[in-house]
Amino acid sequence: MDNVNAIEDKSMESTTSVQYIVVKIGSEQYGININYIDNIVRSEPITRVPKTQTYYKGVINLRGEIIPVMSVRIKLGLEPDEFTDKTRFIIVKVDGATIGVIVDQVKEVVTLDNDSIEKVNKANNSDAAANYIESIGKSNGELISLLDIVGLIVEASEK
Template structure:
């Protein structure tokens, strides 16, 4: 019998995505972000979170989705990727669910315009709800991780 995993659900536009809870450090409200020159466009800069400098990425920009105005619902999800803390800007993060690993299918080549390499799979929830599971280590490739590590200082 497959195990259940806890997943944080967040939104980018109309699509729902999931990250396993054990990879998430904290979820923060939007806060001032210090721009850093000469970085990828989707790297918005760094934040100082309780004395720790954390690079912040706009997931919309990372996935080639048009950027949107930040609202009261906008959140920064702080995750641990390859031994490094990174913040992901998302439209909203407001749900934690239990998901059976058996309900996660291999992703098609493209989901919502996002290439499959960024995805761990697509989970079916109920009759008509799909949850796109992110592959965090692919969301940041090695070159980007090196650039982000230099931002952490």
């Protein structure tokens, strides 16, 4: 009987999976946990807000709600955003805060199980981007840097 329970526990562990939206930022692919995503919208006119952090591009009016918009590129230490017809704002809700993050392109939704995800050691890393990557996912032979969206958003909203 104990063997049956052990097998059931093992099978339940391996079936734990999470869905991620895969986006392009610069030349890299990043994954954002779908549980935090409220909406995806085409780029909207941004109203600049003076005296904010450089990674805040301003605010947008989305159906009557004023939402701050953040450049993930600048936050990750990359070159400034280039707006194209593929640019999207991903509206994220974290700890009661709503914020839009600018991405170059939304590619797909992938489901990753525990076996497809490797944790990343963040200790003593001077690379800005590495501080916001919680793990690396493998899907269809490609690597996807899984963003710590909570860390990215919460830290940004506290400054």
